[in-house]
Amino acid sequence: NPDLALKAVNLRKYGQEIIHILGGRRIHPVFAVPGGVNKALTPEERDLILAGYHKALDTVKVGIQIMKGWAEANQEDINKFAVFPTGYLGMVKPGNTLELYDGDIRLIDAAGKQMELFDGRTYLDYIAEHVEDWSYLKFPYYKKMGFPQGVYRVGPLGRLNASDRMATPLADAELKVFKAINSGKPVENTLYYHYARLIEALYAVENVAVLLDDPDALSTDLLNTRHDYRGEGVGVIEAPRGTLWHHYFANENGQLERVNLIVATGNNNWAMSKAVDSVAKTYINGQVIREGLLNRVEAAVRAYDPCLSCSTHAVGQMPIVIEMVDSQGDLTQTISRNTD
Structure with missing residues (x-):
């Protein structure tokens, strides 16, 4: 379907254009820097992003309907293709609302029961890593349950299972449909990662309008220049592929002396x-x-x-x-x- 392929390419182009506007280039943008960001958004740039909003939103809606149609036609394969129980982990804000940047980490078990809700900076109190001789990657797991009982999944499926709602109306309505797949219990089917990913894309596009409606989006207060290095810092965000921890230890000059990373690929190993x-x-x-x-x-x-x-x-x-x-x-x- 050439027309559908073109829609998908244009949707990606829209996201790349936003990255280019903010970071100066599409690949390896230079936007986030220690202490803030290096460029303010202008009113003209904001309006340029908003101009593509409705087209992008319509494209994601088309994608979701195609995914639903494919799922209905291939239900037998979906139900036998890598379906297994695990825990699920993702970032939420109050009310267990999906969050990508600034929230707490919620971990649920295979039945959907909350096991932990914690500040991501304290991850070492909850998460440990197992080593196998056949993999270069470590295997993170929930400490209190041990390995492999405490393994969990992250990313779109993990985030939607760990969340009860989404902060934008269309995505929240679609989340309810997603939750109904397994009668409110966590969705275990690996192939539903793609449906979850599309719901998150819907949320992301809706959120473009929400963020750009905030006057602070044009703020020129960009950078903390105090250089008051504290020696140790932990950052946790939701990357597209899943939860990402960066743990840095620095000297008095801000030079890193030790680093610990748990990335999404590792979490899902x-x-x-x-x-x-x-x-x-x-x-x-x-x-x-x-x-x-x-x-x-x-x-x-x-x-x-x-x-x-x-x-x-x-x-x-x-x-x-x-x-x-x-x-x-x-x-x-x-x-x-x-x-x-």
Whole structure:
């Protein structure tokens, strides 16, 4: 559908234009700096962003309807594709309203019961990391439950499961539809990450108008220049892929001496691994492995971490190798794509 593809590209273009206006460039923008930001938004720039608002909103609405239609037509696959219980973690503000930047961290269990609501700066009191010899990534988990019982998911599915409402009307109405999928309990289906992602896109576009209606959006009070370094700081936000912790230790000159990061990919490491395991067990039946399995494995990872799909391949190539071994560990078949 060329028209639909063009709509999607233009929606991304709208987001990139906002980044360009704020940060001077679309890739690696220079906007956020220690102590604030380096540029004020002008009234002309605000109006330019607002000019594209309604078109962007209409595009997201189209995307949501397409997702719903696809889900209805593919319900059987959705219900057997990497469906498993975990905890869910995301940032909220009072009333368990979805928050992306300045709130507390809410952790719920697989049944939807709140286990913790805490200041993200105290993350080390609640989150620990497990190490496996077969992965370069650590596996974060909820300390009180241990590993692997305390694993959780972050990102769009994690945030929507951990939230009770959204602060914009259209997204909040769509969240109610999402919550009804599993009768109010957490939605466990990996493929519903995409539906959750679209609901968040709807929220983001709606929030453009909310933020730009605030007079402070044009404020020229941009930067704290006191340089009163405190030695240690923790920042936590919701990145698109999930909850992100940065923990810095600095000397009296503001130079970093020690850093601890828990990024979204790490938070979802167990879930991505479990999703690949689940897909393999669902779709491998002792017969010859075919190309479709490669696509399904990639789809399992992409649901959690769409950036990995682009950052690990060249244009026109998406290399992947799958090896099947028997119960004795002996290699029985290899299937690959674009590995030359």
